[in-house]
Amino acid sequence: MTSELLSYEDALASYDPVMGLEVHVELGTRTKMFCGCSTELGAEPNSQTCPTCLGLPGSLPVVNAIGVESAVKIGLALNCEIAEWCRFARKNYFYPDMPKNFQTSQYDEPIAFNGYLDVQLEDGEIFRVEIERAHMEEDTGKSTHVGGATGRIHGASHSLLDYNRAGIPLIEIVTKPIEGAGERAPEVAKAYVAELREVIKALNVSEARMDKGQMRCDVNLSLRPHGVEKFGTRSETKNVNSLRSVERAARFEIQRHAAVLSSGGTIVQETRHFHEDDGSTTSGRIKDNAEDYRYFPEPDLVPVAPARAWVEELRSGLPEMPRVRRNRLREEWGVSEHDMQSMLNAGAVDPIVATIEAGADAAGARKWWMGELARNANEQGVALDELPVTPAQVARVVALVSEGSLNDKLARQVIEGVLAGEGDPDAVVEKRGLKVVSDEGALGSAVDEAIASNAAIADKIRGGKVAAVGALVGAVMKTTRGQADAARVKELILERLGVEG
Amino acid sequence: MTDIIKLTAAEIASKIASGELTAVEVTEAHLARIEAVDEKVHAFLHVDREGALAQARAVDAKRAAGEKLGPLAGVPLALKDIFTTEGIPTTVGSKILEGWIPPYDATLTKRLKDADVVILGKTNMDEFAMGSSTENSAYGPTGNPWDLTRIPGGSGGGSSAALASYEAPLAIGTDTGGSIRQPAAVTGTVGVKPTYGAVSRYGMVAFSSSLDQGGPCARTVLDAALLHEVIAGHDPLDSTSIDAPVPPVVEAAKNGSVAGMRVGVVKQFAGEGYQAGVVQRFNESVELLKSLGAEIVELDCPSFDLALSAYYLIAPSECSSNLARFDAMRYGLRVGDDGTRSAEDVTALTREAGFGDEVKRRIILGTYALSSGYYDAYYGSAQKVRTLITRDFEKAFEQVDVIVSPTTPTTAFPIGERADDPMAMYLADLCTIPTNMAGNAAMSLPCGLAPEDGLPVGLQIIAPAMKDDRLYKVGAAVEAAFVEKWGHPLLEEAPSL
Numbered sequence: 001m002t003s004e005l006l007s008y009e010d011a012l013a014s015y016d017p018v019m020g021l022e023v024h025v026e027l028g029t030r031t032k033m034f035c036g037c038s039t040e041l042g043a044e045p046n047s048q049t050c051p052t053c054l055g056l057p058g059s060l061p062v063v064n065a066i067g068v069e070s071a072v073k074i075g076l077a078l079n080c081e082i083a084e085w086c087r088f089a090r091k092n093y094f095y096p097d098m099p100k101n102f103q104t105s106q107y108d109e110p111i112a113f114n115g116y117l118d119v120q121l122e123d124g125e126i127f128r129v130e131i132e133r134a135h136m137e138e139d140t141g142k143s144t145h146v147g148g149a150t151g152r153i154h155g156a157s158h159s160l161l162d163y164n165r166a167g168i169p170l171i172e173i174v175t176k177p178i179e180g181a182g183e184r185a186p187e188v189a190k191a192y193v194a195e196l197r198e199v200i201k202a203l204n205v206s207e208a209r210m211d212k213g214q215m216r217c218d219v220n221l222s223l224r225p226h227g228v229e230k231f232g233t234r235s236e237t238k239n240v241n242s243l244r245s246v247e248r249a250a251r252f253e254i255q256r257h258a259a260v261l262s263s264g265g266t267i268v269q270e271t272r273h274f275h276e277d278d279g280s281t282t283s284g285r286i287k288d289n290a291e292d293y294r295y296f297p298e299p300d301l302v303p304v305a306p307a308r309a310w311v312e313e314l315r316s317g318l319p320e321m322p323r324v325r326r327n328r329l330r331e332e333w334g335v336s337e338h339d340m341q342s343m344l345n346a347g348a349v350d351p352i353v354a355t356i357e358a359g360a361d362a363a364g365a366r367k368w369w370m371g372e373l374a375r376n377a378n379e380q381g382v383a384l385d386e387l388p389v390t391p392a393q394v395a396r397v398v399a400l401v402s403e404g405s406l407n408d409k410l411a412r413q414v415i416e417g418v419l420a421g422e423g424d425p426d427a428v429v430e431k432r433g434l435k436v437v438s439d440e441g442a443l444g445s446a447v448d449e450a451i452a453s454n455a456a457i458a459d460k461i462r463g464g465k466v467a468a469v470g471a472l473v474g475a476v477m478k479t480t481r482g483q484a485d486a487a488r489v490k491e492l493i494l495e496r497l498g499v500e501g
Numbered sequence: 502m503t504d505i506i507k508l509t510a511a512e513i514a515s516k517i518a519s520g521e522l523t524a525v526e527v528t529e530a531h532l533a534r535i536e537a538v539d540e541k542v543h544a545f546l547h548v549d550r551e552g553a554l555a556q557a558r559a560v561d562a563k564r565a566a567g568e569k570l571g572p573l574a575g576v577p578l579a580l581k582d583i584f585t586t587e588g589i590p591t592t593v594g595s596k597i598l599e600g601w602i603p604p605y606d607a608t609l610t611k612r613l614k615d616a617d618v619v620i621l622g623k624t625n626m627d628e629f630a631m632g633s634s635t636e637n638s639a640y641g642p643t644g645n646p647w648d649l650t651r652i653p654g655g656s657g658g659g660s661s662a663a664l665a666s667y668e669a670p671l672a673i674g675t676d677t678g679g680s681i682r683q684p685a686a687v688t689g690t691v692g693v694k695p696t697y698g699a700v701s702r703y704g705m706v707a708f709s710s711s712l713d714q715g716g717p718c719a720r721t722v723l724d725a726a727l728l729h730e731v732i733a734g735h736d737p738l739d740s741t742s743i744d745a746p747v748p749p750v751v752e753a754a755k756n757g758s759v760a761g762m763r764v765g766v767v768k769q770f771a772g773e774g775y776q777a778g779v780v781q782r783f784n785e786s787v788e789l790l791k792s793l794g795a796e797i798v799e800l801d802c803p804s805f806d807l808a809l810s811a812y813y814l815i816a817p818s819e820c821s822s823n824l825a826r827f828d829a830m831r832y833g834l835r836v837g838d839d840g841t842r843s844a845e846d847v848t849a850l851t852r853e854a855g856f857g858d859e860v861k862r863r864i865i866l867g868t869y870a871l872s873s874g875y876y877d878a879y880y881g882s883a884q885k886v887r888t889l890i891t892r893d894f895e896k897a898f899e900q901v902d903v904i905v906s907p908t909t910p911t912t913a914f915p916i917g918e919r920a921d922d923p924m925a926m927y928l929a930d931l932c933t934i935p936t937n938m939a940g941n942a943a944m945s946l947p948c949g950l951a952p953e954d955g956l957p958v959g960l961q962i963i964a965p966a967m968k969d970d971r972l973y974k975v976g977a978a979v980e981a982a983f984v985e986k987w988g989h990p991l992l993e994e995a996p997s998l
Contacts, residue, residue: 057706061740100825
């Protein structure tokens with residue numbers, strides 16, 4: 001595989017990448033786009049269907065008003081113009097998991113168009129990605145091909161069809177050609193999808209979980225020699241479903257295209273499959289002019305005409321945009337661009353904000369979410385906000401630490417208890433008996449004991465080597481099984497030894 | 502028994518309400534009539550004997566319990582086999598849906614049931630409502646009760662024949678290019694295509710979504726109005742359904758009058774292809790309207806000459822997409838699924854066997870018209886013509902209250918005569934298509950027999966959108982005048998079966 005690739009540096013030395021990104025977002029509406037069926041994930045196959053989303057003869061669609069509202073919000077957040085009047089269109093093609101054998105979509109009259117999204121790259125540079133359009137459509141059902149080696153239809157003995165997903169509202173967001181990103185093109189692609197996901201989440205129109213297929217990205221890429229205006233032939237890498245994959249797919253395609261072009265070959269316009277395991281893409285179906293969707297306005301639906309006053313009302317109700325909010329939080333919290341990015345990548349920003357709102361200080365909130373909890377989520381392979389702990393509970397742990405009732409070690413155990421379902425922090429403290437030993441008498445005798453059995457160290461401290469106090473603190477912590485306030489122990493030891501701390 | 506089947510729907514309803522007849526008696530009389538004559542007529546594809554009697558018994562029980570009955574309670578009806586009926590086969594006249602039992606009722610079906618109308622069964626039709634003779638049914642043709650060797654019109658020939666043969670006093674049709682009005686005209690019955698959006702399309706198997714409209718069929722204008730009122734009205738399940746009160750059609754039918762009305766006669770609805778006897782009866786109808794106090798206004802609607810051509814681009818285009826769902830995956834016919842063939846092959850074999858020639862012709866036509874590179878020239882131009890037709894109607898209705906024309910250029914032609922000549926068949930809808938293109942309302946009612954063949958001629962009345970009541974006001978006046986002139990309803994002159 002690698003033999004067919006040019007090195008990234010060599011590729012960029014000769015060629016200029018042009019990208020187009022198409023992102024599908026599944027809206028989080030309670031019901032489907034054109035019928036009243038539930039959109040809940042994980043139900044029994046085909047249990048959330050009706051005549052309309054099964055495409056039974058005679059059935060008709062009705063537009064989901066919340067779907068339209070969500071589309072307008074997305075359009076506004078992406079600085080788009082909102083159509084005063086637009087229609088749905090039928091995209092005619094055959095596939096067994098598409099009940100009507102046409103997808104109800106939008107064609108030349110998208111609800112939102114001509115916008116942009118500013119994305120911030122890792123070094124803080126802002127790159128403006130222009131948006132061509134955002135339009136409404138419905139998802140297809142889901143095919144499971146059984147019996148083949150690859151899970152693809154080829155070689156399968158039969159296929160199972162689940163129409164629960166059929167008719168779930170989708171917004172497709174299409175960029176204009178992204179030019180001028182040069183060697184940063186893969187980074188721009190990733191940053192754009194990441195930023196878009198944040199925007200969608202901030203609008204509260206979808207959870208935009210890429211791992212659950214709620215957000216899916218197609219990466220279109222072509223190369224042209226430096227100085228040439230005309231775009232090269234593009235490949236369309238479909239269903240690239242993580243931020244990292246978006247970056248890798250773009251990078252791989254740049255190297256692959258460059259290898260083909262520099263050896264005198266031509267790029268075939270085709271769809272390509274992305275492989276998570278090695279980051280490569282392989283040829284899918286050839287896209288030639290034979291594909292004709294025979295679009296025409298959907299006669300079963302009346303046009304959508306968002307009233308201007310309503311659009312303005314939605315505009316004024318938009319939340320603070322994620323990039324603006326992130327910059328504000330970064331300043332408020334006094335953290336670096338890099339740390340902010342880490343929090344963002346970990347999905348920790350919202351939990352931290354909520355924890356601060358629940359009374360914690362910023363540093364304390366950050367420490368737990370980016371430390372113990374991030375590690376835990378990582379181990380279990382779940383998102384931070386899916387952990388069974390609430391921001392209020394984390395805030396309580398921070399409070400217990402700062403009032404001295406817990407030290408870090410005990411606090412970790414409290415968190416562990418909360419995650420294990422043992423109840424609120426106070427309940428865990430109670431049940432597990434995790435109180436810092438603050439009984440001065442008990443602590444005092446433990447300190448005396450430590451000094452007595454470590455006379456040599458005690459002498460060193462008396463002699464001015466205050467740093468050696470750690471060993472005695474450790475001994476005390478050991479005898480108290482960690483339930484002592486380390487700071488207080490240190491104070492007591494120094495006091496006993498007559499040394500200034 | 503004979504008496505019961507000759508009663509109008511309004512008479513049946515009032516006799517049931519007064520206790521003079523029971524709904525079961527009425528239903529049994531019609532079931533017996535179907536049993537006696539339908540072998541010859543073949544109006545029905547499916548007779549739901551048990552269901553009909555159960556509905557009738559429920560009506561009688563309601564009356565016995567002193568519950569208030571609706572205006573058509575207990576009246577039997579023949580339902581075109583294009584509306585879904587839960588638990589009852591719905592074939593749309595096609596092999597591709599043979600054996601399909603819908604899991605849901607169309608909104609129209611539900612409304613009929615809620616109104617205690619007794620559904621006798623499902624009527625024959627041209628496959629997917631594509632045709633003007635009912636010869637395109639995959640289940641064999643229907644005979645015209647006036648002459649069983651002739652067509653009963655189409656696509657709703659089963660419904661019109663059921664009325665004309667006294668198998669049912671009421672029927673439901675659907676009209677995409679004339680499929681209610683043309684069958685009514687050639688069988689001497691009454692048929693109304695309401696304003697587009699007046700009757701819900703939910704559960705009506707689609708042919709051409711922007712043109713399809715369900716409507717009432719009956720033997721009298723008043724009966725059609727009573728049925729119109731039951732089936733019309735806003736339906737949240739149909740996004741194109743009109744969210745406004747139903748025009749006062751029953752009141753209009755009870756107060757027929759044309760005095761002081763301006764009635765338009767369109768220049769384009771005449772000329773080559775119109776049978777002499779049809780023209781004669783139409784001209785007499787215009788004279789009659791004048792004598793009843795109407796003012797006649799000549800109108801020029803040049804775009805109407807383009808209507809048929811534009812229709813045969815729009816309707817096939819929409820049908821090519823609407824019928825794409827018949828792929829053998831989820832319901833209906835499946836051919837060639839022997840474990841060795843791909844899904845695509847099974848779909849192709851099923852369509853080959855399941856669709857008739859006319860349906861295939863229109864799918865191919867529509868697929869072509871929508872193809873990239875041809876879209877603007879065909880579908881795009883046809884939509885522009887549609888706009889012109891709408892404008893011509895708008896201009897016309899600035900000058901007149903209603904327009905009249907022959908419903909169809911000829912009387913019923915012999916079965917088989919035009920079966921191999923699609924263009925000749927399409928011409929049957931010359932006068933009805935403009936109304937579908939513009940979305941306004943129209944009615945056909947009998948205006949006499951053509952002297953040369955003794956077959957019924959239909960008079961078409963066209964009203965602006967949402968003014969469906971005008972059809973009934975004018976229709977009732979014309980009907981009353983004709984019945985007075987003839988001494989009896991026209992259908993009395995039909996030979997007995």
